[in-house]
Amino acid sequence: MRRGDIHYYGQPGAALTKIVLLASNQAVLDSERPWFMGLDLLEEGDGDLLTVPIPEHGWVNTAATHRLYRQWVGERIVSTDPETMERVEEALRASLDL
Structure with a gap:
């Protein structure tokens, strides 16, 4: 798993899954921690400055980060390009006042 990857996410066997962008630092993703941060992919923009x-x-x-459970991260769909991830990182810093 890499920061910026987009994956299916959901409890195995559950009828519902969603699509998420992995947002945690790469060191966290490389660790054996069972939880890390991600962002839900929305079909449409919501007009928020941080979207x-x-x-x-x-x-x-x-502004709507989620704690993701490693065991529920499914198949990778695609990786975002570096320019897009830079925009996501800038918006994360703004939303968290970092």
Whole structure:
């Protein structure tokens, strides 16, 4: 798993899954921690200043981070390009006042 990857996410066997962008630091993703941070992909922008477009895949609102359980992260769909991840990181810093 790499920061900026987009994956299916959901409890195995559950009827519902969602699509998420992995947002944690790469060291956290490389660790054996069972939890890390991600962002839900939205089908449409919500007009929020902290929402970033993910070309060809939707939008992420960086003010709405979620704790993801490693065992529920499914198949990788695609990786975001470096420019898009830079915009996501800038918006995350703004939303968290870092």
